[in-house]
Amino acid sequence: MNSEQVFATEQQLLSPGISEESRLAGVVFARGSGSYLFDLEGKAYLDFASGIFTQNVGHNHPEVVTQVKQQLDELWNVHDASTVARARACQALNRHLPQDLTRVAFFTTGAEAVEAAIRAVFAAAPPEKQRLAALRYGFHGKTQGARSLVHWDVGYSNQSGNSVLGYAANCYRCPLERSYPSCEMQCAKLVNKHISSKANIAALFFEPVQGAGGVIVPPPEYWPMIAEVCRENGILLVADEVISAGGRTGSFLACQHYGIEPDLVMAAKGLSSGFPFSVLAGREALMASGEFAGAGAASSTYGGNPMSCTAAAATLQVLENEQVLEGMEEKSRRLELGLRTLAMEHPVIGDVRGMGMLWAIEFVSCRKHKTPDIDAARTFYQQCLLSGVRTCLGGNIVRIGPPLNIADADLDAALVVFDACLAKAGAK
Numbered sequence: 001m002n003s004e005q006v007f008a009t010e011q012q013l014l015s016p017g018i019s020e021e022s023r024l025a026g027v028v029f030a031r032g033s034g035s036y037l038f039d040l041e042g043k044a045y046l047d048f049a050s051g052i053f054t055q056n057v058g059h060n061h062p063e064v065v066t067q068v069k070q071q072l073d074e075l076w077n078v079h080d081a082s083t084v085a086r087a088r089a090c091q092a093l094n095r096h097l098p099q100d101l102t103r104v105a106f107f108t109t110g111a112e113a114v115e116a117a118i119r120a121v122f123a124a125a126p127p128e129k130q131r132l133a134a135l136r137y138g139f140h141g142k143t144q145g146a147r148s149l150v151h152w153d154v155g156y157s158n159q160s161g162n163s164v165l166g167y168a169a170n171c172y173r174c175p176l177e178r179s180y181p182s183c184e185m186q187c188a189k190l191v192n193k194h195i196s197s198k199a200n201i202a203a204l205f206f207e208p209v210q211g212a213g214g215v216i217v218p219p220p221e222y223w224p225m226i227a228e229v230c231r232e233n234g235i236l237l238v239a240d241e242v243i244s245a246g247g248r249t250g251s252f253l254a255c256q257h258y259g260i261e262p263d264l265v266m267a268a269k270g271l272s273s274g275f276p277f278s279v280l281a282g283r284e285a286l287m288a289s290g291e292f293a294g295a296g297a298a299s300s301t302y303g304g305n306p307m308s309c310t311a312a313a314a315t316l317q318v319l320e321n322e323q324v325l326e327g328m329e330e331k332s333r334r335l336e337l338g339l340r341t342l343a344m345e346h347p348v349i350g351d352v353r354g355m356g357m358l359w360a361i362e363f364v365s366c367r368k369h370k371t372p373d374i375d376a377a378r379t380f381y382q383q384c385l386l387s388g389v390r391t392c393l394g395g396n397i398v399r400i401g402p403p404l405n406i407a408d409a410d411l412d413a414a415l416v417v418f419d420a421c422l423a424k425a426g427a428k
């Protein structure tokens, strides 16, 4: 098939198909290598969305390829039985997870791990605590339980009766119209007021850094303040690190930046180089009793399959062998400086924010009024793709997340493309 035939087939058969922006750019990806993707015609693209924040050590890392190919010859799936691959994935995670998260259960998608966390919470919760809480603009997946934790103004309905506790600290668009630090963290205080006024909340589900919501990075005090009040009120802390685990923000878990210790953690994307693999990690008391006590109780058909476990163990091994996290601070600074310099030169940028290798550019038509400019974001995304850099578009926000081990020269090359495409986005 050529590109046109692919698009024609997808348009006819796929519901709802890929985005118009991507289709108009005419790109069909055929192959990946390191920080690059290649289309059917062989043109190279820098992948600044890392698949979908999955390729932390790049596409088709040779070490991951070798180990997965070997596993392919040995064993693909088996149920209720021990495998070497799964034991290796356990060991690899154990080297990186906080010490008190001693137990893991394996699934295939982020949402599946979130559902498992919901089950774990309810299994442990006393009868009077039968509600879950979450923050606005957090994203936790599209299965029914996960969806019940998603509170967005558009796009996701929520009929669960779970609680919205207020906003994560979105300093660019502060819902309380305050400025940091003179605000004295009113947003965290508001969340805490809700927490202490309700006796029925079993757990707070939260992304330490909200990803799909537009890379919202709270100030350092935000999570410690909320964690303290959750502890005082017997509310479990359930960190959704589906996007951030595996080093995307510069430490293995984003919670580590804030010095908080969650009771349960969901992890996925960046752990396994794109193979379907997700994890619920937790404290012994939560993970080895109730819902999860029996053998096979936390399993699913493909959860913990040897192929995905091998991909995960190999990816984490690469992270260690190549000291990827050790090199990230400098790389992150380079990307941040580049993006902030662009923000000074292009008024179409309202805000640049992020940490590690997870950044967002927010597009506005008027800086003073912070008027969201969806068209400008779309133009930027499409022009970047046409110019050989793939990013991640969502409304008026473009997310930037290259592989964590991207070469400095590739970072610089993308920044040059961004500069030219921002000029086009601003001029339209």
Ligand code: PMP
Residues within 6 Å of the ligand: 108, 109, 110, 111, 112, 114, 139, 140, 141, 142, 207, 211, 212, 240, 241, 242, 243, 268
């Ligand atoms: N939680 C977070 C924080 C996510 O970013 C996502 C996916 N974007 C999910 C959960 C759901 O993961 P999946 O699409 O694999 O079900």
